[in-house]
Amino acid sequence: MSNKEKELHALFQAALAADWPSHLRTSASCRQCGEPLEAQYCEDRLYLVRCTKCGFVTLIKARKPLMAALGVRGWDLGG
Ligand SMILES: [Zn+2]
Numbered sequence: 001m002s003n004k005e006k007e008l009h010a011l012f013q014a015a016l017a018a019d020w021p022s023h024l025r026t027s028a029s030c031r032q033c034g035e036p037l038e039a040q041y042c043e044d045r046l047y048l049v050r051c052t053k054c055g056f057v058t059l060i061k062a063r064k065p066l067m068a069a070l071g072v073r074g075w076d077l078g079g
Helices: 003-017 065-072
Strands: 025-029 036-041 046-051 056-061
Touching: 003 046, 003 056, 025 065, 036 065, 046 065, 056 065
Parallel strands: none
Antiparallel strands: 025 036, 036 046, 046 056
16 A cells, blocks of 8 residues: 555544544434444534444535534535
């Protein structure tokens, strides 16, 4: 793997392994397994959304954690 690939893989693993407080859990459920999605704010309206059950992790731009989680589900956020 290239350094960039290793870096991204490490980021992914760290995001999944991190202990997130329960309030980061949203009312949006994972499209793959139905578990509640968790959304952690990063910066500049960027959220890290994850599902610890099936190992789904993604970055998405949104105004609120719930909007980020819903965006992951493919909802139109209206800009
Ligand atoms: Zn899931």
